[in-house]
Amino acid sequence: MQKFTFRRFEQFWATEKSLGVLLFILVTQIFIVFPLGESRFGRLASFTFYILLLCAGMFYFTHTQKNTGKVLLSIVAVASLCIGFFAKLGPLDLVKDFSLLLFCLLLAWAVLVKTFSEGPVTFYRIQGAIVVYLLLSLIFSIIYQIFFQLNGAGAFNGTIGLPESSFMYLSLTTLTSTGYGDITPALPVTRSLANLESLIGQLYPAILIARLVSMEYEASKNR
Numbered sequence: 001m002q003k004f005t006f007r008r009f010e011q012f013w014a015t016e017k018s019l020g021v022l023l024f025i026l027v028t029q030i031f032i033v034f035p036l037g038e039s040r041f042g043r044l045a046s047f048t049f050y051i052l053l054l055c056a057g058m059f060y061f062t063h064t065q066k067n068t069g070k071v072l073l074s075i076v077a078v079a080s081l082c083i084g085f086f087a088k089l090g091p092l093d094l095v096k097d098f099s100l101l102l103f104c105l106l107l108a109w110a111v112l113v114k115t116f117s118e119g120p121v122t123f124y125r126i127q128g129a130i131v132v133y134l135l136l137s138l139i140f141s142i143i144y145q146i147f148f149q150l151n152g153a154g155a156f157n158g159t160i161g162l163p164e165s166s167f168m169y170l171s172l173t174t175l176t177s178t179g180y181g182d183i184t185p186a187l188p189v190t191r192s193l194a195n196l197e198s199l200i201g202q203l204y205p206a207i208l209i210a211r212l213v214s215m216e217y218e219a220s221k222n223r
Helices: 002-014 018-036 041-061 068-086 092-115 122-153 166-175 188-222
Strands: none
Touching: 018 041, 018 068, 018 092, 018 122, 041 068, 041 092, 041 188, 092 122, 122 166
16 A cells, blocks of 8 residues: 555656646745745745755656756755754855755756647646746845855845845846846846846746747647
8 A cells, every 4th residue: 555655656746747736835935935034933934845845856856867966966955954944054055055056957947848848738837837937036046145145235235134035036026027126236247147037037938938839739730
């Protein structure tokens, strides 16, 4: 019975339905957990959902090619996240952020490949496309946080007294080209990153829609 249950669990992560789990974790993390800020409960909730995302990514990676390095990276990210939660150490925070950044990049690429592979457009593939979009915002928020740690408050205007989760707010407003202006990049490199994210935020939906329409057209012809 236990073997049968584990096999079903494995089969689930090999299907497109697993994209819905990733979407649920990301939506909860970005729109519910991050706004809780740096309170004790907020840090615990953020830590918990990061662990969930990393574990879900490990299960997802086990069904992709060349998965060993990706799983090891996930383990390193989990370990640094756990240590960083209990001990605030500057160098370790950078290790955590860099490992999370690489993990999110690999996960976004794996989901992107699965979402836009040949076949009919399904509801789960649309969820996968949203997962990649949200991962893009998370990726840039981690990059902003790295530059903030390396350069201090001079990297951005308006970040004094704000929690680290404010970089997710900055990333989403940049990706969607909302740009309220309360937090702005102050260094040439952070400005270039913000421009790049804004450009990706404009091009991704346009390319996404065109690709999905093309996939559905090809699938309908084959049917």
